[in-house]
Amino acid sequence: MLDFKPAKPNTTAIQVVKALMPLINRLYLKGLTLDIDTESIARLKTTDGHPTVLAPNHAAHADPAVMFLLSKRLSQQYYYMTARETFDQGKFGGLCSLLLQWCGAYSIVRGTADRNAFRTTREILTKGDAPIVIFGEGEISRQNDTIMRFERGVTQLCFWALDDMQKAGISKPLYVVPIGIKYHYPQNMWDVIDAALTRLERAILPPIGRTPTERYERLRHIGVAVLRTLAAEYQYKVDETVPLDVHIQKLKEQILSHAEQIMGIHTEADVLTRVRALKNLVDAEVYKDIEQMTEYEQKIHEELLQKFQQFYPDLERLINFIAISDGYVAKEPSPERFLEVIIRLEREVFGTAKMRGPRVASLRVGEPQNLRECYDTYKTQKREMVEQITLDLETAVRTLVTDVS
Numbered sequence: 018m019l020d021f022k023p024a025k026p027n028t029t030a031i032q033v034v035k036a037l038m039p040l041i042n043r044l045y046l047k048g049l050t051l052d053i054d055t056e057s058i059a060r061l062k063t064t065d066g067h068p069t070v071l072a073p074n075h076a077a078h079a080d081p082a083v084m085f086l087l088s089k090r091l092s093q094q095y096y097y098m099t100a101r102e103t104f105d106q107g108k109f110g111g112l113c114s115l116l117l118q119w120c121g122a123y124s125i126v127r128g129t130a131d132r133n134a135f136r137t138t139r140e141i142l143t144k145g146d147a148p149i150v151i152f153g154e155g156e157i158s159r160q161n162d163t164i165m166r167f168e169r170g171v172t173q174l175c176f177w178a179l180d181d182m183q184k185a186g187i188s189k190p191l192y193v194v195p196i197g198i199k200y201h202y203p204q205n206m207w208d209v210i211d212a213a214l215t216r217l218e219r220a221i222l223p224p225i226g227r228t229p230t231e232r233y234e235r236l237r238h239i240g241v242a243v244l245r246t247l248a249a250e251y252q253y254k255v256d257e258t259v260p261l262d263v264h265i266q267k268l269k270e271q272i273l274s275h276a277e278q279i280m281g282i283h284t285e286a287d288v289l290t291r292v293r294a295l296k297n298l299v300d301a302e303v304y305k306d307i308e309q310m311t312e313y314e315q316k317i318h319e320e321l322l323q324k325f326q327q328f329y330p331d332l333e334r335l336i337n338f339i340a341i342s343d344g345y346v347a348k349e350p351s352p353e354r355f356l357e358v359i360i361r362l363e364r365e366v367f368g369t370a371k372m373r374g375p376r377v378a379s380l381r382v383g384e385p386q387n388l389r390e391c392y393d394t395y396k397t398q399k400r401e402m403v404e405q406i407t408l409d410l411e412t413a414v415r416t417l418v419t420d421v422s
Contacts (some may be wrong), residue, residue: 053382083198188389210355265342280298
């Protein structure tokens, strides 16, 4: 297990970061504007002073910044359950980690029984002094209009906190609040999209394949070319009579099975759960403290890292394409959907992708649900109640995202 990073909220640091947000926004977020309606603000205010989990969808890397902007707008402090690897990113990992902790972030190793993270979450909820932001999907979908399956752990932690509150004689309500985040570009992006398509075409299509067609066909040609290249690499046979979406899903499965074979593991879980398990296994080894190892242990550690290097690109590829499907853009050919798919393709073809902007993040809040009202039912039907609340939360977030025009 990676070392736990506890939250160390520092009021002064939080105020400084909030004051610097316009500069941070301009430098790193390409100009991000928060759009929230009065009804959503009113719903959030009904939970003031009570233990609360804010559960937004996770469509983009900017989502934590959006929630931080929300806390600034409401003059509140939030806690943030944050993926453990986030604390080590960038050239200044140590400083980044400390800054995140000062702003209220604490770590979790996703997909594992991270006892430190679970205990911290229960303690924060029992204390009830500030809301916790937990992204229910547990992974970035990278798609504005796609809500992936919510993890049961969010709901389970809330009920465990109610157990703790009952033991402590605390009878406060405990709220879980569905939040939908959806991005759009306030300016015309078609010239940017055309330029991005041209760059991808030059990198992956032969000159004869770059015939002028309408935008969606250009995008699809690029996608098919990427699929064929990957199919050859992973020795996957493309049957022309089979729909493209079937090939996309089968190729994901083949890439995942290849990585699992190298690791010598097998499970019947869904693709997203299996990807998380592999990523956690790799991260646990990558971030080990070698200073405490013997010379022999360091040797074994280095051998494992060399082994992991064989499939780590596969893992990153799967995470990049985890929610992709054929027809996503065709169903609604908006600039946002075009750019979501283009960014995925750029990551695959060039190894990196450019953030376009500025963007508006529309945030809508659903009706807060007081889990204390169903706590008695939970005590007799634990699994069923956790499943039902999780599904209700996922459905509410999907509705909020869908309803944003």
